[in-house]
Amino acid sequence: xxxxxxxxxxxxxxxxxxxxxxxxxxxxxxxxxxxxxxxxxxxxxxxxxxxxxxxxxxxxxxxxxxxxxxxxxxxxxxxxxxxxxxxxxxxxxxxxxxxxxxxxxxxxxxxxxxxxxxxxxxxxxxxxxxxxxxxxxxxxxxxxxxxxxxxxxxxxxxxxxxxxxxxxxxxxxxxxxxxxxxxxxxxxxxxxxxxxxxxxxxxxxxxxxxxxxxxxxxxxxxxxxxxxxxxxxxxxxxxxxxxxxxxxxxxxxxxxxxxxxxxxxxxxxxxxxxxxxxxxxxxxxxxxxxxxxxxxxxxxxxxxxxxxxxxxxxxxxxxxxxxxxxxxxxxxxxxxxxxxxxxxxxxxxxxxxxxxxxx
Numbered sequence: 001x002x003x004x005x006x007x008x009x010x011x012x013x014x015x016x017x018x019x020x021x022x023x024x025x026x027x028x029x030x031x032x033x034x035x036x037x038x039x040x041x042x043x044x045x046x047x048x049x050x051x052x053x054x055x056x057x058x059x060x061x062x063x064x065x066x067x068x069x070x071x072x073x074x075x076x077x078x079x080x081x082x083x084x085x086x087x088x089x090x091x092x093x094x095x096x097x098x099x100x101x102x103x104x105x106x107x108x109x110x111x112x113x114x115x116x117x118x119x120x121x122x123x124x125x126x127x128x129x130x131x132x133x134x135x136x137x138x139x140x141x142x143x144x145x146x147x148x149x150x151x152x153x154x155x156x157x158x159x160x161x162x163x164x165x166x167x168x169x170x171x172x173x174x175x176x177x178x179x180x181x182x183x184x185x186x187x188x189x190x191x192x193x194x195x196x197x198x199x200x201x202x203x204x205x206x207x208x209x210x211x212x213x214x215x216x217x218x219x220x221x222x223x224x225x226x227x228x229x230x231x232x233x234x235x236x237x238x239x240x241x242x243x244x245x246x247x248x249x250x251x252x253x254x255x256x257x258x259x260x261x262x263x264x265x266x267x268x269x270x271x272x273x274x275x276x277x278x279x280x281x282x283x284x285x286x287x288x289x290x291x292x293x294x295x296x297x298x299x300x301x302x303x304x305x306x307x308x309x310x311x312x313x314x315x316x317x318x319x320x321x322x323x324x325x326x327x328x329x330x331x332x333x334x335x336x337x338x339x340x341x342x343x344x345x346x347x348x349x350x351x352x353x354x355x356x357x358x359x
Contacts, residue, residue: 003317004310005347008056008324010264010300012228013176015100015324017056017349018317019338022267022304022326023104023179023234025061027074027116031129037064037077038086047090050331051099054338054349057324058099059232059267060090062106062181065162069107069187072114073129078103079162084169091174098350102177104234105166105221107159109187110135110148110196136191136213137198142275156203159187160216167221171229178225179232180217180263184272188214192254193239193246193273211254215261222262230264232302237270237289240277248289255299265300266293267326281305284312291321302326310341 005017028042029035039060047058064070064077077083087103094101113130114123123145124130134155135148151159163180170178182188190196191213197204203212218233225231235254239245255266268290271279279285286305294301303322307313308330316322331337339358342349351359 002314002345002347004314004325004345005342005349010230013100013230015057016098017054017338018324019055019313019341020057020302020324020326021050021055021059021331022328023059023061023181024328024332025071025075027072029074029076031073034082035086037067037070037075037079038083039076039090040086043076044090044093048093048097049335051094051097052352052355053331053334053336054342054351055099055331056338057102057177058094059177059179059326060087060101060103060175062104062108062186063166065105065107065159065166068112068131068134069109069159069162071106071108071112071186072116073124074116078105078166078169078173084173087173087175095174095176097352100176101174102179102232103170103173103175104179104181105163105170106181107162107187109133109185109190110139110145111141111185135187136196136204139196139198141185150199153201153203156213160213160220163217164220164224167224171225177230177232178221179234179267180214180221181234182214183234183236183267183269185236185274186272188217189236189246189273192250195239195241195245195274207250207253211257214254215257218258218261218263231262232265232267233258233263234267234269236272237268237286237293239273240271240279241274245274248292251289252293252296255293256297259297259299263299265302265323266290267302267304268293269304283308284316287316287321294320294322304328310344313341314345
């Protein structure tokens with residue numbers, strides 16, 4: 001059996017293969033009304049296609065723990081019963097195809113209230129379903145974004161509670177894994193980095209203070225998430241800044257701490273917290289960050305970042321550079337990538353009975 005199609009077990013959950021889908025926002029939920037933030041037919045078709053294509057684990061896109069935690073007015077959320085119920089249709093289908101359903105719980109922080117990317121992605125105001133963003137400090141992401149409202153300690157604790165409630169709802173919705181979003185310059189990542197966190201209280205300044213919110217959220221989620229189910233954390237391994245940013249060394253240090261707080265796997269990405277930085281984007285450009293964590297800690301890791309080729313993905317796993325690979329854009333292009341890879345590598349993957357003629 002190839003490394004890509006070897007099952008992987010975390011806690012009591014076995015994932016059928018190492019071909020995983022990362023969270024990728026679809027910006028397709030209703031921005032208001034009774035269906036606000038709830039998955040709809042587009043989301044069902046989108047995730048169902050990747051499940052029938054043999055993907056072992058699907059992490060549903062950044063799903064906000066509150067209305068103001070959405071990246072855009074069109075994002076998914078999991079703060080009410082309507083949303084929770086709507087997710088059950090998706091998780092039920094994914095499980096029926098042998099795919100493990102996961103969900104990324106998120107708060108966009110100072111990068112909230114923006115338009116859909118194909119509409120330019122600029123910040124939007126109340127006239128376009130927008131709102132005032134929140135952040136660790138009154139520092140805008142860039143010149144085009146508004147200055148966020150600095151969170152009070154009480155506001156921070158309210159958000160921790162929102163993550164707790166969202167995790168409970170995720171369990172009720174049928175998800176087998178939750179992932180805490182600490183990457184890409186959204187709220188938790190904003191607290192981690194000295195680039196965006198200029199606080200002088202218990203949530204800013206030192207490394208210990210800047211990681212406090214992340215650990216409080218992890219502890220709160222782990223307290224309500226069943227012991228037999230895994231918990232993931234997504235991190236930006238570096239801000240790609242030469243100074244005054246979150247670094248790969250910080251990531252290794254933090255990964256070791258997350259292990260002691262009950263996190264089972266680190267989903268290693270990078271960037272997103274500082275505008276205008278130069279990122280050397282090429283195939284597998286983020287894999288070395290995942291490999292450092294894997295080699296220097298006991299934390300399992302998933303690698304992401306322009307992983308497209310079957311041979312490339314197999315090599316990452318066979319060489320021990322990561323424990324799983326997350327294919328983003330490639331799974332958008334080819335929902336059946338896992339099935340094609342299995343054929344190329346002489347392995348097997350789940351194929352729906354209705355598609356038996358394609359084997």
